[in-house]
Amino acid sequence: MDSGSALMQQQMYGLSGVCDVGCWKKGRVARVQRKVRLPRGQNLQCWSNRPMELSTSVSMKVRAVREGMVAESSVTEPRNGAHTVPAGLRIESTPTNSYIGYGYVDEENFYRERFVVRFSEVGDRGTMSLEMLASLLQEAACNHVVKIGYGAFAGRDDRLITVTTRMHIEVDRYPVWQDLLEIDTWYCTEGRNAVRRDWTVKDVKSGEIIAFATSTWVMMNMDTKVIQRITDSIRAEYAPWARDPPIWALSEDRIKASSGRIPKINGDAEFQRTGLYPTERDLDMNQHVNNVKYISWTIESLPLEFRATHEIRKITLEYRREVQKGDTVESRAKAELGNNEDSRESSEERFIHVIRNQDGQEINKGRTVWTRLE
């Protein structure tokens, strides 16, 4: 990161209005009119190579802090303390504590946050479960959105919401209790109508990237459920925080190995689990069933004896529709026999999955890849 860059931090709470932001990205000015509606605790923050130009129709506090200086005293304490980068601290803190409980948006447009693996996140094997890891990925993504002040309300006036169509996670090694994880996440443009969000998970002590993930997001009309083209004005809204040129978390080999079409399961499921339903504990603040629950349902279709002796290495979920409160779903699976032996290790076992609701409608398809526990 350029140590001469400036951090401009604006703290606006409970405000709404229009904010005209001009911001230098890679030598050019990206100017956008942004509708601003910040609930309690959010703050808008931009990095730029030169001081930002900013005019606004709402009253706000503005603090400009030049990086490389210890500037703690000039950073206004935020309303809840959780989501502001303390610029002075970031420079002074030791490697072991920085970013814990505080994410940070780098000038290269990735968000970084550290998490200590909790006792409650570790299962009977002594390792973190895939669901808990996926929950941290979601946490980092949420905090990224909070940090840049963009995402939650994007296009809301046009009755648009962002929805995930695909999620893919690969875990090379599961973390254990007290491991310190550093999660990087970013988004970038994917074709004309999608946005891709990627993640890497680093074990800080070894420096090793132990997990990789990628997801695809589109915009859907809330009323018609039709996927919408991402207009130039929406693109202009998110472009300043998109990673450009786009970067993948997964290597080309991993992308190639994971991009195979997921076949349909019709009447030929080998394994199934029925009568699954979301409880009130599976709903998030927006009344959506937590993404992690779809992972649990997918995994639960396989026999307990298999899950007890194997570890899940990769999961791909392709979402077709959302589970609604009150739905009952069934999760089916069958072994996927290798037609591309060359591209996979012989020790892997693969399954294809489908989750359907009580009306037989497909919620999602999926593929999982497992290895035997030693």
Add this chain to the structure above:
Amino acid sequence: MDSGSALMQQQMYGLSGVCDVGCWKKGRVARVQRKVRLPRGQNLQCWSNRPMELSTSVSMKVRAVREGMVAESSVTEPRNGAHTVPAGLRIESTPTNSYIGYGYVDEENFYRERFVVRFSEVGDRGTMSLEMLASLLQEAACNHVVKIGYGAFAGRDDRLITVTTRMHIEVDRYPVWQDLLEIDTWYCTEGRNAVRRDWTVKDVKSGEIIAFATSTWVMMNMDTKVIQRITDSIRAEYAPWARDPPIWALSEDRIKASSGRIPKINGDAEFQRTGLYPTERDLDMNQHVNNVKYISWTIESLPLEFRATHEIRKITLEYRREVQKGDTVESRAKAELGNNEDSRESSEERFIHVIRNQDGQEINKGRTVWTRLE
């Protein structure tokens, strides 16, 4: 805290042996022989008014840091970075970041750790659930044990394990997403044969204590399942880290209101939920069903419509035996009609609970107190 006190920090990994520790507590030397077995990532740490006397039969690194000095460079970086107090930082950091991801044992023998409320910890009401809050209490207790290097292996050579017999939580206000919580926890002697662990949960921004909890622990023989007297040698082991004189998290009024005997439920349950069982996801590293699961089962006995319109304020669980892997349990409840109207608010609704296993054996009794959501 006495700013002239010294922090002695010893980092010992993967070691076992006997450690002879003499440590000044309140002007007197408390000397104990401690069996030491520290798995990866744990560290032993003591506070004292004067430098500690320490001799040991195992090789270890020792760092003495005088508080009030910036001493970052002399703190050895621990093996995983998660559980060492960076002494310099604690002095220099701003109020918003200190203790996040790092607990800290005060000289008064309480452990303090801060948590930012995660998106995944907040339910469809926008507030944290009781289960998630209980999970953080457990997290803080675990980290306290890790910090002082005592607890997990106490009395293990005598086939003794520590078990909870009672847990009581009161929540005055549930935290919301991004709130910064400060959890204090400590233990103290309770009568001849028990140890009490208490917690307070502070909303850092308002400074208000929003939740209180207390639990009782005894030592049980693993083979005979008989509760054992706490011997003088075991007491000597934990005494240096016990809060003395004992302090309660709950006020006298709260203790009085919550200490009523929990009546039996026989054939007269009004509500019940059967066929509950622990999944592999409910087991912790020690193959025990997570304490939080007992709270969920207790709550789940009540009708969904009731839970959707009410908020749980208090819960008391008295544990009789542990749920085993493979058990199927049932959770029963009935309204508790007030015979002590004076001591409770009229807006409260109370229930008594019982959880039994498939053999009809009582797992735990309980009481919950609810108020209507506005």
